Amino acid sequence: MKSAVRGYSLSDAIRFLSIDAIVKATEGHQGVPLGMAEIATVLFTKHFKCLPTNPAWFDRDRFVLSNGHGSMLLYSVNYLMGYEKISIDQIQSFRELGSHCAGHPEIDPQAGIEVTTGPLGQGIANALGMAVSEVYLRERYGANLVSHYTYAFVGDGCLQEGVGQEMIALAGHLRLGRLVMFWDDNAITDDGSTSLSISENVAERFRVAGWHVQEIDGHCPDQVDAAIRAAKLDTRPSLIACKTIIAKGIARLQGQRGGHSARLFPEDAEQARKDLGWTSGPFEIPQEVLQAWRNPVKTRGEAAFADWSAAYSQMPKAQKEEFDRIREGRLPAELQSSLATYIAQVQTRPEPSGGILASGEINALLNDCMPERLVLCADLEAPTAHKRGLKTFEADDQSGQYLHCGVREHVMGAMANGMAAHGAVVPVAVTYLAFSDYERAAIRMAALMGLPVLYVFSHDSIGIGKNGPTHQPVEILASLRAMPNLLTFRPADAVEAAECWQIALEQRRTPSALVFSRHHCPVVRREAWQTNRVRQGAYVLKPCLGDRDVTLLATGSEVQIALNAAELLEGKGLRVAVVSMPCWSLFEVQPDAYRREVLGQTGVRLGVEAAVQFGWDRYVSGPDAFVGMTGFGLSGPPEQLFEHFGITAERLAERALRLATKTPS
Numbered sequence: 001m002k003s004a005v006r007g008y009s010l011s012d013a014i015r016f017l018s019i020d021a022i023v024k025a026t027e028g029h030q031g032v033p034l035g036m037a038e039i040a041t042v043l044f045t046k047h048f049k050c051l052p053t054n055p056a057w058f059d060r061d062r063f064v065l066s067n068g069h070g071s072m073l074l075y076s077v078n079y080l081m082g083y084e085k086i087s088i089d090q091i092q093s094f095r096e097l098g099s100h101c102a103g104h105p106e107i108d109p110q111a112g113i114e115v116t117t118g119p120l121g122q123g124i125a126n127a128l129g130m131a132v133s134e135v136y137l138r139e140r141y142g143a144n145l146v147s148h149y150t151y152a153f154v155g156d157g158c159l160q161e162g163v164g165q166e167m168i169a170l171a172g173h174l175r176l177g178r179l180v181m182f183w184d185d186n187a188i189t190d191d192g193s194t195s196l197s198i199s200e201n202v203a204e205r206f207r208v209a210g211w212h213v214q215e216i217d218g219h220c221p222d223q224v225d226a227a228i229r230a231a232k233l234d235t236r237p238s239l240i241a242c243k244t245i246i247a248k249g250i251a252r253l254q255g256q257r258g259g260h261s262a263r264l265f266p267e268d269a270e271q272a273r274k275d276l277g278w279t280s281g282p283f284e285i286p287q288e289v290l291q292a293w294r295n296p297v298k299t300r301g302e303a304a305f306a307d308w309s310a311a312y313s314q315m316p317k318a319q320k321e322e323f324d325r326i327r328e329g330r331l332p333a334e335l336q337s338s339l340a341t342y343i344a345q346v347q348t349r350p351e352p353s354g355g356i357l358a359s360g361e362i363n364a365l366l367n368d369c370m371p372e373r374l375v376l377c378a379d380l381e382a383p384t385a386h387k388r389g390l391k392t393f394e395a396d397d398q399s400g401q402y403l404h405c406g407v408r409e410h411v412m413g414a415m416a417n418g419m420a421a422h423g424a425v426v427p428v429a430v431t432y433l434a435f436s437d438y439e440r441a442a443i444r445m446a447a448l449m450g451l452p453v454l455y456v457f458s459h460d461s462i463g464i465g466k467n468g469p470t471h472q473p474v475e476i477l478a479s480l481r482a483m484p485n486l487l488t489f490r491p492a493d494a495v496e497a498a499e500c501w502q503i504a505l506e507q508r509r510t511p512s513a514l515v516f517s518r519h520h521c522p523v524v525r526r527e528a529w530q531t532n533r534v535r536q537g538a539y540v541l542k543p544c545l546g547d548r549d550v551t552l553l554a555t556g557s558e559v560q561i562a563l564n565a566a567e568l569l570e571g572k573g574l575r576v577a578v579v580s581m582p583c584w585s586l587f588e589v590q591p592d593a594y595r596r597e598v599l600g601q602t603g604v605r606l607g608v609e610a611a612v613q614f615g616w617d618r619y620v621s622g623p624d625a626f627v628g629m630t631g632f633g634l635s636g637p638p639e640q641l642f643e644h645f646g647i648t649a650e651r652l653a654e655r656a657l658r659l660a661t662k663t664p665s
C-alpha cells in the first residue's frame, strides 16, 4: 500500500522536491531520487532511528548514500524528516556555492549526512567500517548503549567497482548482521544498459559470500517494509535487491539511459505533476505531508533516545567517563606519560629500534589505554607487527581490536574512513607503502572529508630486502605530500616515531600517513625528551656554530646518512647543520622566521631521501643539490642498493663539498 495523505503520496514528496531542485539547478542526477523514492520513504518513515533535533546523537542509525550522485534524494529526505540545516531555502540552492545541498556533500552529521561519496564504491566500503564500529562498541558497552543499524543505498556502479566486491566478501565473512544494503537494480548506468558491461548475476555474488539476499519490487512499499523487517532479524548482512525504474515519474526519461542525469526542464516537472496528481507548486510540500513524514520519525526517535538516556545515566562512573571520552574523540590522559616512558627507554637501548618496529611498539602502548583504537591490516601481520597481543575481530567474536582484511587494501582504507566517520573509533590501517596506491582513493576521501584516519605504511624506500622495484615506492612519498589536508610523516627514529604518532592521534579533521622503513633505524635524538619537535614539521637536529657552509636536509632513515655526511664535511673544516624534516606540511605552516632559521640563510642546502627528487626543489640549492633516486629501484640487498644508487654519506658529502666550494657563502 502506498502511504498517502489527502491524495499526496509520501514518496512523491521526495520526487517533487528533487525534480524542482534539479530543474532549478539545471543539473543533478534525478535517476536515484526518483527511482528509490518508495524505498527511502519506507526506510525513513517506518524504520530509521534518528533525532533530527539532535542530529549527532550517538546511537542513531547510520545511512550511507553510496550512489552519492543521487544526493538530492538525501536532501529531500532530510528536509522531510525535519533537519533544520536542510531548509527549503537550502534545497532551492542545490549545487550553488555555499549551499548545504552541495552536490556530493561527503559528510555533515548536523545535516543528517553521514557520508555520501562521489567516487562510486567508497560508500559501501564506508558502511562496512561503520557496521564494524557499531558491533565492536556494542560488544564493549552493551546493547542498551550501542545498538544501531547501518543502511546503505547502492547503485550498479558501486557494485561494478572492484572495491564493491572486496566489501561483499569481507562483510559476508565477518557476518555483520546490522548492515543492510538496498541495491537500486535499475539496470542503467551512465553509458546506458548495464548489459553493455556486465552479465553476471549480481545478487548471487552476495549469496555466495554469505549474505542474506532478498529480491523485491523496489516500488512496492509493502515489499520494502517486509524485506527490511526480515533483514533486521537475520544475523547475516543483508542485501535487498530492489528492481526499480530509473527516474520513475518523468515520462520522457524513465527506464532509459537519460533517466540517469539528462537535463530536466520545467515542462518535465509540469508533466510529472499531471501524471502523478501532485498539485502543489514548486518547493511546496503540503503541511499534512510534512507531518506524515516528521511525526513517526520524531516519535520513534524520542522513544529510543529516552531509553538510551536512561541506560546512559545508569552507567558506572569509570565506564561512563571512557564512553564520553571516546565519543568526544579525546585522548586518554596517560598517553603523554606512556610515550615519554617509551622514548626514554628506546634512548637507552643498545640496539636500533626505529622503522616499522617502533611503530608496532608505539601502537602496542595503546592496547590498554585506547579501547577505541582498531587496527586493520591487509595480510601483512608478520612484517608490520601491529597485532602484538590484540584479539582478532572475527565473525564469532566481534570484540577484537585487530581486523585481518585479507589482501584488500582498497576496502581496508575505505572502511577505515567509515569507522572514523562513525565516531568513537580510531582506525589504524596498516600495509606497505608500495600498496598505498591501492588505498589512494580512500585516502583522498579521508583528506577531503576531514576524517582522522591513521594510515601506517612500512617498507618505505629501496631498503626492503630483495623483493625488487615493485615493492620500492620511490615516487609515493611525493604523491602523498601533494595531497591537501593529509599529514605525511616520515620519522627518522623511534623518538620521532612516537612524536608522529602523538600528532596523528591528536587530529580531529585530518588523516595521517605514517611512513616507516622496514629496517631498524638508530636513535638520532639523544637529548632527554621535553617537547614534541615534530610539531614544527622540521627542526635543526644538529646545529653548528657560526654561519653555515652546508645545511643537510633529510627524512626517515636518511637522517643518519646526513649526520654521517656532516661529520665527514666537518672533518674538512666546513660548518654543517643537519635538519630533520619528518612532516613537510607542518613545516610549511610555521612562521617565516622559523622556517628561515631552520633552513639556514648561508651556504648551500642539500636534500637526501631514498626517493625521487620531486618536491624537494623548493628547499634545496638547485637541481644537483639532492641525493636520492632518479627512477625505479632494483632487486638486491638494501646495503648494496644504497651503495649502487649512491645514497651514502660519502656521496652526499662529496656533492655538498663540490657545491659549497663553488658557491661563495
Ligand SMILES: Cc1ncc(C[n+]2csc(CCOP(=O)(O)OP(=O)(O)O)c2C)c(N)n1
Pocket (backbone or CB within 6 Å): 029, 031, 032, 067, 069, 070, 118, 119, 120, 121, 154, 155, 156, 157, 158, 184, 186, 188, 189, 190, 246, 260
Ligand atoms: C569511481 C567513479 N567512476 C565514475 C563516476 C562517474 N559516474 C557517476 S554516476 C555513474 C553511473 C552510475 O550508475 P549507477 O550506479 O547505476 O547509478 P544510476 O544510473 O542508477 O543513477 C558514473 C559512471 C563516479 N562517480 N565514480
